Amino acid sequence: MTTLRRNGRKMxxxxxxxxxxxxxxxxxxxxxxxxxxxxxxxxxxxTVSQVVGYAADYKEFSTFTKQLHEALLEYHKLYDIYxxxxxxxxxxxxxxxxxxxxxKVDKRIVELIIFSKKMHSQTNGLVNIALGPVxxxxxxxxxxAAENPNEAAIPEIELLKQxxxxxxxxxxxxxxxxxxxxLRYEGMSLDVGAIAKGxxxxxxxxxxxxAGYKSxxxxxxxxxxxxxxxxxxxxxxxxxxxxxxxKFLNIIAVRDCSLVSSGGYERYYMFNGRRxxxxxxPNTLCPSDxxxxxxxxxxxxxxxxxxxxxxxxxxxxxxxALINSLEGVEALWVMHSGEVKYSDGFKAFIVS
Numbered sequence: 001m002t003t004l005r006r007n008g009r010k011m012x013x014x015x016x017x018x019x020x021x022x023x024x025x026x027x028x029x030x031x032x033x034x035x036x037x038x039x040x041x042x043x044x045x046x047t048v049s050q051v052v053g054y055a056a057d058y059k060e061f062s063t064f065t066k067q068l069h070e071a072l073l074e075y076h077k078l079y080d081i082y083x084x085x086x087x088x089x090x091x092x093x094x095x096x097x098x099x100x101x102x103x104k105v106d107k108r109i110v111e112l113i114i115f116s117k118k119m120h121s122q123t124n125g126l127v128n129i130a131l132g133p134v135x136x137x138x139x140x141x142x143x144x145a146a147e148n149p150n151e152a153a154i155p156e157i158e159l160l161k162q163x164x165x166x167x168x169x170x171x172x173x174x175x176x177x178x179x180x181x182x183l184r185y186e187g188m189s190l191d192v193g194a195i196a197k198g199x200x201x202x203x204x205x206x207x208x209x210x211a212g213y214k215s216x217x218x219x220x221x222x223x224x225x226x227x228x229x230x231x232x233x234x235x236x237x238x239x240x241x242x243x244x245x246x247k248f249l250n251i252i253a254v255r256d257c258s259l260v261s262s263g264g265y266e267r268y269y270m271f272n273g274r275r276x277x278x279x280x281x282p283n284t285l286c287p288s289d290x291x292x293x294x295x296x297x298x299x300x301x302x303x304x305x306x307x308x309x310x311x312x313x314x315x316x317x318x319x320x321a322l323i324n325s326l327e328g329v330e331a332l333w334v335m336h337s338g339e340v341k342y343s344d345g346f347k348a349f350i351v352s
Contacts, residue, residue: 034054034055034056034215034231035054035055035056035057036052036053036054036231037052037053037054037055037058037061038050038051038052038053039051039061039062039065041069041072043073043076044069044072044073044076044220044221045076045079045196045197045200045220045221046221047197047220047221047222048221049072049218049219049220049221050218050219051065051068051216051217051218051219052216052217052218052236053065053215053216053217054215054230054231064213064216068204068208068216068218071204071207072200072201072204072220074108075108075196075199075200075203075204076200077090078090078091078105078106078108078109079091079109079112079192079196079200080092081095081132081189081190081191081192088106089103089104089105089106090105090109091109091190091192093105094109094181094182094183094190095132095183095188095189095190097182097183098183098185098186098187098188098189099183099184099185099186099187099188100186101182102173102175102178102180102181102182103180103181103182104178104179104180105179105180105181106179107179108203109181110174110176110179110181112192112195112196112199113129113172113174113181113190114174114176115195115199115302116129116169116192116195116306117169117172117174119195119303119306119310120169122306123306123307123310123322125169125282126281126282126283126309126310126313126314127194127195127306127309127310128167128169128282129169129172129190129191129192129194129195130166130167130168130169130171130172130188130190131167131191131280131282132167132188132189132190132191133163133164133166133167133187133188133189134160134163134164134167134280134282134285135191135193135278135280136163136189136191137155137159137160137163138155138276138278138280138287139278141153141154141155141269141276142267142268142269142276142278145269145270145271146269149269149270152269152270152271153271154271154276157285160285160286161285163187164282164285165187166185166187166188166189167188167282171183171184171185171188172184172188172190193278194279194305194306194309195302195305195306195309196305197220197221197223197305198223198258198260198301198302198303198304198305198306199301199302199305200220201218201220201223201225201258201301201302202225202258202300202301202302203302205218205225205227205301208227209227209228213227213228214227214228214229215227215228215229215230215231216228217230217236217238222260222261223258223260223301223304223305224238224254224258224259224260225257225258225301226238226254226255226256226257226258227256228255228256229255229256235253235254235255236253236254236255237251237252237253237254237351238251238252238254238259239251240252240259240261240295240332241261241293242334243263243265243292243293243334244292244334244338249332249334249340250332250350251350251351252297252349252350252351253349253351254297254349256299257297257298257299258297258298258299258300258301258304259295259296259297259304260295260296260301260304260305260307260308261293261294261295261296261308262279262293262294262295262308262309262312263277263279263291263292263293263294263312263334264277264278264279264287264288264292264293265277265292265293268287275287279309279312279313281313282313288312288313290312290313290314290315290316291312291316291333291334291335291336292334292335292336292338293312293333293334294308294311294312294319294331294332294333294334295308295331295332296308296311296323296329296330296331297329297330297331297346297349298326298328298329298330299328303329304329307322307323307326307329307331308331310322311323311331311333316333316341319331319333320341320343323343324343324344329343330342330343330344330345330346330349331343331346332346
């Protein structure tokens with residue numbers, strides 16, 4: 001695992017070295033007009049990602065996006081629960097060793113789990129990375145329905161309750177000094193789908209920001225993170241998707257902040273005329289049904305990711321109370337009727 005710790009340091013060193021070269025090139029290219037450039041990735045966190053930025057030429061931009069992709073890919077491999085990688089102990093390795101032995105891991109896994117436990121406490125258990133056994137059942141039923149719609153069904157509640165016996169986050173044992181993680185009982189498994197994209201994106205953007213890079217907008221499968229602002233220091237403009245179809249709900253202006261949306265309108269299946277999506281309420285063990293979608297706006301993409309899941313599962317009054325209790329956090333809720341409700345400060349970001 002020494003190799004894994006070195007990889008983390010190497011990633012940061014590569015970013016710093018790249019930033020020095022980039023800033024040098026910007027000085028030599030200061031007479032060139034900045035142009036808007038875009039690219040996308042399809043191999044990160046099982047989603048499509050877009051990057052928008054401003055640079056003097058495409059070569060400069062593509063060099064940056066290559067570094068960005070490499071940094072995010074490291075996190076993708078570490079947080080993967082489905083695939084194994086050579087010389088990497090990842091979340092799948094931890095799950096495979098549940099009830100057997102602690103697994104020595106990269107500190108970025110330890111840090112993710114510590115942050116996830118904090119979010120579990122802050123959301124009264126609604127964000128629970130130990131819910132893996134329950135989420136796997138719903139994932140398998142969703143996959144079956146996608147492959148064979150005529151065989152679509154919903155899991156028996158008793159099956160879900162049995163799986164729920166192995167979802168206590170206190171049984172996820174972390175030894176920070178030894179950099180190990182141990183799932184106390186066989187049958188436990190981690191699922192970080194509610195938090196991993198935002199957490200990875202925030203950590204990578206922090207490194208690039210510390211290296212001095214600005215003016216980039218990243219959309220990691222619905223997790224939007226603005227580094228700095230756009231051209232001429234004007235805020236980036238980001239559209240919030242209407243889950244009921246049609247035009248964007250709003251266009252908002254963002255700089256140095258994150259926007260994360262959660263909803264049941266993309267990953268779902270139909271059974272007996274009802275939609276069953278992927279956001280599961282730990283209290284009912286079934287998909288939450290309060291809203292069509294929610295969006296959270298704040299500085300930290302990891303926090304926004306966790307909160308968007310939490311308030312999607314809460315009723316509106318409880319979610320609003322949570323958002324109002326946090327400094328620098330705003331949110332919106334899309335009701336089944338199409339009505340949109342906002343936290344007190346959200347509308348200040350709307351430009352159209």
